[in-house]
Amino acid sequence: MKEPESLQQAVLYFAEMDNCIAYLSARRWPDGKVICPNCGSESVSAFNSKRKTWKCAVHHPKREFSVKVGTLFEESPIGLDKWLTATWMLTNCKNGISSYELSRALKVSQKAAWFMLHRIRMALHDETFGTKLGGPESEVESDETFVGGLGKNMHKDRKIKLQAIRGEQRRGDIALGKTAVHGILDRDLRKIRCTVVPNVRRETLQNVILKQVRYGTKVYTDSSPAYELLHNRYIHEFVNHAERYVNGRVHTNGLENFWSLLKRSLRGTYVAVEPFHLDRYLDEQVFRYNNRATKDNPLNDADRFDLVIRNIVGKRLTFAELTGKPN
Ligand SMILES: [Zn+2]
Numbered sequence: 672m673k674e675p676e677s678l679q680q681a682v683l684y685f686a687e688m689d690n691c692i693a694y695l696s697a698r699r700w701p702d703g704k705v706i707c708p709n710c711g712s713e714s715v716s717a718f719n720s721k722r723k724t725w726k727c728a729v730h731h732p733k734r735e736f737s738v739k740v741g742t743l744f745e746e747s748p749i750g751l752d753k754w755l756t757a758t759w760m761l762t763n764c765k766n767g768i769s770s771y772e773l774s775r776a777l778k779v780s781q782k783a784a785w786f787m788l789h790r791i792r793m794a795l796h797d798e799t800f801g802t803k804l805g806g807p808e809s810e811v812e813s814d815e816t817f818v819g820g821l822g823k824n825m826h827k828d829r830k831i832k833l834q835a836i837r838g839e840q841r842r843g844d845i846a847l848g849k850t851a852v853h854g855i856l857d858r859d860l861r862k863i864r865c866t867v868v869p870n871v872r873r874e875t876l877q878n879v880i881l882k883q884v885r886y887g888t889k890v891y892t893d894s895s896p897a898y899e900l901l902h903n904r905y906i907h908e909f910v911n912h913a914e915r916y917v918n919g920r921v922h923t924n925g926l927e928n929f930w931s932l933l934k935r936s937l938r939g940t941y942v943a944v945e946p947f948h949l950d951r952y953l954d955e956q957v958f959r960y961n962n963r964a965t966k967d968n969p970l971n972d973a974d975r976f977d978l979v980i981r982n983i984v985g986k987r988l989t990f991a992e993l994t995g996k997p998n
Contacts (some may be wrong), residue, residue, distance in 0.1 A: 676973045681759045688723060691751035695738045698977070699984040708741030709733050743790050743983045753777045755980075757787050762795075762979050763972040766936045767955060792951040794982035795958035797864065804857040804864065805888030812856040813880055813892045814926040815871050817849040818937055818949065850949055852933075853879050856925040862961045863929055865953040873897045880905075891921050929960055 672690060675681040684690050700706065705715045707727035714728035727734045739745050744754050757777060760768050770785035777784065805811045853868045853876055864883060868875050876897045884890065887905065892898045894911040901907035908921045916922060933956045962978065964970050 674973065675759075676971070678756075678759055678763070678972075681976070682756055685752045685755040688751065689720075691755055692718075692723060692738050694755070695742075695751070695980065695984055698981050699738065699742070707734075708736055738984075742985075743793055747787075747790075749779060749783060749787065753779060754787065757784075758791050758794075758979055758983070759972070759976050761788060761791050761955070762958075762975045765959070766939055767952075767959075789948075789951065791979070791983070792955050794979050796954045796982075797957060797961065798982070800864070803883060803885045804855055804860065804862070805884045805890075807885075807887040808889075809885075810858045810889045810891065810920065811884055812858070812923045812926045813854070813876075813884075813890055813898070814923040814930070815851055815853045815868070815876065815895075815897075816930045816933075817851055818934060819850045852949070852953065854926045854929060855880070855883055856923075856929070858925065861965060863926070863957050865957050867949055867953065871895070871897055873899065877901065891923060893923060929956075932956065932960070 672684055672687070673680075674694065675684040685694075696705070704713060705718075705725050706713055707715055707725075707729065710727060710729050710731055712727055712729045716726040716728065718725055722735070724735045724737050727736070733740075739747070739751070744751065747754070757773055760773065760776070768788070770781050770788055773779075773784040773788060774781040779787070851868045851871050853866050853871075855864045856862070857864075866879055866883075868879060873896065876895075877900060880890065880901065881904065884905070890898075890901055890905040890907050892901070892907070892909045894909050894913075898907065898909060908918075910916060910918050910921055910923070917924065933953070936956060937952065958979075962970055962975050
């Protein structure tokens with residue numbers, strides 16, 4: 672059977688356990704050499720098609736292993752057919768998918784669906800986070816926004832931001848239970864990076880930019896005083912949003928568009944997001960944006976799914992990573 676290219680094909684394809692195993696193995700062990708996830712040995716028995724497992728030749732506990740062991744799907748009683756369908760849906764639904772929708776679609780409890788979505792999001796994290804964006808001759812946009820709290824009221828966000836820009840809000844502290852998010856858009860790479868920030872003070876935003884953007888890059892912002900000292904390291908230009916939004920190439924419209932996508936998804940699909948989990952939702956939205964189909968990079972649903980599965984089979988999650996609490 673051909674690998675799936677649509678949700679409908681994915682449901683049919685992954686209904687067969689052997690297809691799930693074939694798809695995952697091909698990504699996990701691209702050269703076909705199965706490696707024991709517990710000790711790294713390459714001496715592994717041939718696949719036992721009855722038990723759907725391999726067996727390590729080295730003597731140690733848990734010698735027998737399935738394709739799930741050592742991946743984000745490990746130790747879950749939920750079948751691979753449901754895991755892979757859920758991954759397809761989350762990866763390719765433009766506005767995301769709620770645990771309620773997933774629970775109905777897969778016939779699992781809402782709690783289980785929530786857990787699944789949360790795990791899959793781990794694989795959507797941008798692995799290039801440590802590298803820097805921009806460079807001489809490149810342009811990046813930098814902007815921040817507020818999400819959560821009184822999410823129903825759009826105008827409030829605007830107001831808080833204006834207050835922060837005018838310095839009316841004391842030192843950029845955030846009121847009304849909102850969480851501040853800073854974004855950078857690299858216009859050449861067409862990639863966005865988002866960070867949850869504790870406030871929008873100058874030191875905070877400046878440090879985020881210094882950490883993420885190469886010196887000498889053209890950085891475009893609004894007229895927030897938080898960006899005042901950027902000219903020390905960057906070619907900094909800004910637009911005063913009280914006057915206009917665009918001045919030639921100097922604008923932050925790329926990020927403004929992303930903020931509205933993010934907020935639509937947070938309002939429509941994810942009714943209540945705890946600030947702690949916001950990072951994961953940002954990863955999800957950023958993944959979708961950075962891996963959208965463009966003229967130069969015509970990614971389709973199957974490509975995006977493939978990308979995520981490669982991350983999933985390479986990741987093992989601890990309880991602490993998932994909840995932020997020590998085990
Ligand atoms: Zn082993």
